[in-house]
Amino acid sequence: DAEITQSPRHKITxxxxxxxxxCHQTWNHNNMFWYRxxxxxxxxLIHYSYGVHDTNKGEVSDGYSVSRxxxxxxxxxxxxxxxxxxxxxxxxxSEEGQGAFETQYFGPGTxxxxx
Amino acid sequence: GQNIDQPTEMTATEGAIVQINCTxxxxxxxxxxxxxxxxxxxxxxxxxxxxxxxxxxxxxxxxLSRSKGYSYLLLKELQMKDSASYLCAVSPLSGNTPLVFGxxxxxxxxx
Numbered sequence: 001d002a003e004i005t006q007s008p009r010h011k012i013t014x015x016x017x018x019x020x021x022x023c024h025q026t027w028n029h030n031n032m033f034w035y036r037x038x039x040x041x042x043x044x045l046i047h048y049s050y051g052v053h054d055t056n057k058g059e060v061s062d063g064y065s066v067s068r069x070x071x072x073x074x075x076x077x078x079x080x081x082x083x084x085x086x087x088x089x090x091x092x093x094s095e096e097g098q099g100a101f102e103t104q105y106f107g108p109g110t111x112x113x114x115x
Numbered sequence: 116g117q118n119i120d121q122p123t124e125m126t127a128t129e130g131a132i133v134q135i136n137c138t139x140x141x142x143x144x145x146x147x148x149x150x151x152x153x154x155x156x157x158x159x160x161x162x163x164x165x166x167x168x169x170x171x172x173x174x175x176x177x178x179l180s181r182s183k184g185y186s187y188l189l190l191k192e193l194q195m196k197d198s199a200s201y202l203c204a205v206s207p208l209s210g211n212t213p214l215v216f217g218x219x220x221x222x223x224x225x226x
Contacts, residue, residue, distance in 0.1 A: 040218070
């Protein structure tokens with residue numbers, strides 16, 4: 001079955017370290033998204049991509065970067081982890097197109113703790 | 116700007132009916148989505164509305180009024196397993212603009 005996976009599922013790191021969270025989908029979806037979810041804020045968009053070599057900033061992109069070298073993967077990198085980046089991170093994907101095609105399918109999430 | 120409002124929390128009794136409202140003000144409109152998210156899990160797709168009216172899927176129904184910028188999710192015959200957060204999301208009418216999510220409504224179903 002096609003799916004979307006994230007790794008690691010849990011991560012503890014120290015401030016200042018570089019961290020990369022992986023996202024892999026086997027639906028052959030063009031669109032991929034990274035969100036963070038914190039109490040009181042809901043889902044906030046970090047970065048997104050509408051295809052290979054395409055990346056765009058979301059509302060909370062500072063301190064994060066992504067690159068898209070193939071259809072299946074969109075890794076999220078925290079350049080220099082800060083305690084404010086402690087959160088749950090969700091990756092999602094959707095087909096190309098408008099309307100119902102924009103239905104996003106989410107990975108299981110990564111819980112990141114920055115000490 | 117984009118703004119989506121939902122109540123933060125709701126409580127309802129097992130077996131009852133509950134309505135979760137969502138109002139939106141977005142730069143355009145190309146459809147509205149509802150997602151369910153159980154604690155500690157990922158959001159999962161529930162429904163999509165683009166035309167005015169009611170879409171029914173078993174115990175869950177979703178309603179849309181585009182002229183009022185308003186939607187609701189109706190849950191019937193509530194079960195304990197329906198305790199979750201319910202997220203409203205809007206697709207703005209523009210090319211390549213991602214969905215805008217509300218902060219979600221946390222529903223607690225009590226016996």
